[in-house]
Amino acid sequence: MxxxxxxxxxxxxxxxxxxxxxxxxxxxxxxxxxxxxxxxxxxxxxxxxxxxxxxxxxxxxxxxxxxxxxxxxxxxxxxxxxxxxxxxxxxSVADNAFNKSRSSVNSSGVTGVYWSSEHRKWKAQISARGKRHFLGLHDSIDAARTARETAENLYFGSFSPANTNDKHIAEAA
Missing domain, CATH: 3.90.75.20 (Homing Intron 3 (I-Ppo) Encoded Endonuclease; Chain A)
Structure with a gap:
């Protein structure tokens, strides 16, 4: 059309x-x-x-x-x-892929944050530009979340889920 x-x-x-x-x-x-x-x-x-x-x-x-x-x-x-x-x-295709909801199999409630039974700490990671980046092992889920959100801002900018306008999400619900 x-x-x-x-x-x-x-x-x-x-x-x-x-x-x-x-x-x-x-x-x-x-x-x-x-x-x-x-x-x-x-x-x-x-x-x-x-x-x-x-x-x-x-x-x-x-x-x-x-x-x-x-x-x-x-x-x-x-x-x-x-x-x-x-x-x-x-x-772009890559930008659009950044702004997505967390996986349904994610049990931590935070995208890219997982409990490591081996290290008994929270592990943060992010995939960007075709590579997986390790963001450290953290004593608390909040510290791991902060590491993840910092990396999202660095790699994804305004397309970061951390930068999604919560008002938009509330209005859509």
Whole structure:
């Protein structure tokens, strides 16, 4: 879909993240209806037009910025269906991978922090730029967390989960 078509078909409220049809589209979609639905397998909102499925956040980018969407658009608060403009930012593949939730198998509650039974201390580590970096053994989980967050800021900058705006996460919940 090109920018002209996107702007002809949809209107967008940047404060709510809602995309609205400007025109009727088929038997069940009328002008004024909210566009798209949540893709159950991945959680992104999708819009179908002429038999093609489009990621809603990519259409929004085209409408708002008047340019093709970048290869990756990061949802800052990690809520894939939250398409408020303040929650979307251009990202590289690597940057987008940094802003992710902790693994479901993580038992410490802190990404990159693990209990080492061998050393009887908290071990902190981070993977960045294709390498795993050891951040030390720590007596407390708080010290290990601090080491991890410092490394996230160093390697990931604004894409660090430590820098994710908590207000965005609370609003998405």
């Amino acid at each position: 090109d920018i002209v078509t996107a702007r002809r078909l949809f209107s967008y409220d940047s404060s709510t993240g809602v995309l609205i049809w400007r025109v009727d589209n088929g038997r069940s979609v009328r002008a004024g209806d909210r566009a798209g639905c949540v893709d159950g397998s991945h959680g992104y909102r999708k819009v179908r037009y002429r038999g093609v499925s489009y990621a809603e956040h990519r259409i929004i980018w085209m409408i708002y910025y008047g340019e093709d969407a970048p290869d990756q658009i990061d949802h800052i608060n990690r809520a894939r269906s939250d398409n408020r403009l303040s929650n979307l930012r251009a990202a």
